[in-house]
Amino acid sequence: MIIDLTFLKQIAEVAAQQTLPRFRTVALVDNKYQTGFDPVTEADREAERAIRSLINATFPEHGILGEEFGGENLAQPNIWVIDPIDGTRAFISGLPVWGTLAGLTINGDAVAGVMSQPFTRELFMCDGDASWYEGPDGVRRLQTRKTTELAEATLFTTTPALFKGAQREVYDRIESTARLARYGTDCYAYAMLASGFVDLVIETGLHPYDIVALIPIIEKAGGVITTWDGGAAEKAGDIVAAATPELHAKALALLNQ
16 A cells, blocks of 8 residues: 555644644653653644544544554554654653654554654655655655674664663673664664664564554665564564664574574
């Protein structure tokens, strides 16, 4: 199924109308957790409301699953999966590496999606046929880098602190093999992988709304993205994304060693 890029841009625009005026301002931050810290802001909630309203008006027969307001019409084959601000910690810290995510699944398979970073005026999109970048330096088709060796790879993760016990040992093994490791860019790391600047992203504990929109963007740019056991990334959880099938296979082997 091909989704018109114009509609993906509309999603980005209605979300940006809610997020940008609230970015780098003094705003109330709520915590979803009783213990620990999982922030949510007015920008998260209002952006998701705006995206839901647009989808409902355009595709009333589609279902929606969002981080802030849960699911509706989830028995439908076509489901939009939304994270209004992926990287809320970055958002409240004034760092422009957060993004709005909206992805379409059909019978559970992610087929189209958008990652929007409105402060830098960048869009990373997949219409179901190809992946595209649109931003200050123009429009181009996205293509991953051709890296096949871990020793030549640039690796990203949110933070190694998220990996516990044996998982941390496995992650450290891969990081020690990679050429360069960087932290803390949430969805922007996946966008850079699709753009050919990052080779490997490894994460744990993700929800569907963290990853669904990014799956088709990466795959149609030439990359591979699965769970650590090689399963469908739509399941979320522990995720590994790589620029090439060869690099993905080598990372998967280490993750499961």
